[in-house]
Amino acid sequence: DIQMTQSPASLSASLEEIVTITCQASQDIGNYLSWYQQKPGKSPQLLIHSATSLADGVPSRFSGSRSGTQYSLKINRLQVEDTGIYYCLQHYSAPWTFGGGTKLELK
Amino acid sequence: QVTLKESGPGILQPSQTLSLTCSFSGFSLSTSGMGVGWIRQPSGKGLEWLANIWWDDDKYYNPSLKNRLTISKDTSNNQAFLKITNVDTADTATYYCPRILTGSYFDYWGQGVMVTVSS
Numbered sequence: 192d193i194q195m196t197q198s199p200a201s202l203s204a205s206l207e208e209i210v211t212i213t214c215q216a217s218q219d220i221g222n223y224l225s226w227y228q229q230k231p232g233k234s235p236q237l238l239i240h241s242a243t244s245l246a247d248g249v250p251s252r253f254s255g256s257r258s259g260t261q262y263s264l265k266i267n268r269l270q271v272e273d274t275g276i277y278y279c280l281q282h283y284s285a286p287w288t289f290g291g292g293t294k295l296e297l298k
Numbered sequence: 299q300v301t302l303k304e305s306g307p308g309i310l311q312p313s314q315t316l317s318l319t320c321s322f323s324g325f326s327l328s329t330s331g332m333g334v335g336w337i338r339q340p341s342g343k344g345l346e347w348l349a350n351i352w353w354d355d356d357k358y359y360n361p362s363l364k365n366r367l368t369i370s371k372d373t374s375n376n377q378a379f380l381k382i383t384n385v386d387t388a389d390t391a392t393y394y395c396p397r398i399l400t401g402s403y404f405d406y407w408g409q410g411v412m413v414t415v416s417s
Contacts, residue, residue, distance in 0.1 A: 234396075234407040235394075280347075286359075
C-alpha cells in the first residue's frame with residue numbers, strides 16, 4: 192500500500208499569513224494527488240486535483256505543487272473561512288490512501 | 299447539478315450486515331470514466347477509503363477490511379450500494395459516497411450518513 196505522510200498534524204496561523212501543508216508519498220504517484228478541506232460537521236470538499244489544478248469555485252489563494260514524491264498545499268493570505276482540517280489523497284493505485292489530516296486554526 | 303445522498307440504518311448490532319445506499323443525480327454511472335466511492339470517518343478521526351465502483355462495473359476494495367465489503371450499483375435508478383458484513387463497534391462512523399470524475403479524484407460528496415454499531 193502507498194503511505195501518505197501528512198505534516199504538520201496541526202497548525203495555528205494568523206490572518207493573511209502564508210500556510211503550507213505537505214504530503215509525502217511512500218512511492219511515485221505521479222500527479223494522482225488531490226487535496227480536500229473539511230469543516231466541522233461537513234463533508235470534505237475538493238480543493239486541488241491532479242496535484243496542481245484548482246477545483247472549480249475554489250479561491251485562487253489555494254495552490255498545489257509537487258516536487259518528486261512530496262506534494263504541498265499552499266494557502267496565500269489565510270482567511271477566517273480557511274480554518275478546518277485538510278487531507279491529501281493519493282488515487283494512483285488501490286487502496287487509495289488519505290493523509291492523516293492537518294488541523295488548521297487561526298492564531 | 300450533481301448531488302449525492304447517503305442513507306443507512308442508523309444503528310445496528312454487532313455481527314449484523316450494514317447496508318448503505320447512495321442515491322445520486324446530475325450524472326450517470328453508465329458514462330465512461332464515472333465512478334462512485336465509499337469513504338468512512340469515525341468521529342474525530344481521519345478519512346478511510348473503503349471501495350470504488352466504476353461505470354464498467356469494475357470494483358476495488360480496501361484489503362484492510364478483508365472480504366467484508368461488497369459494492370454494487372443500479373445504473374437505471376442512479377444508486378450505488380455498499381454492504382459490510384459482520385460489523386462491530388469499530389465500524390461506527392460517518393459514511394460518505396463521493397463521485398469519482400474521469401477515473402480519478404472525488405469531486406462531489408454527499409452529506410454523509412452516521413452509522414452506530416452497538417449492542
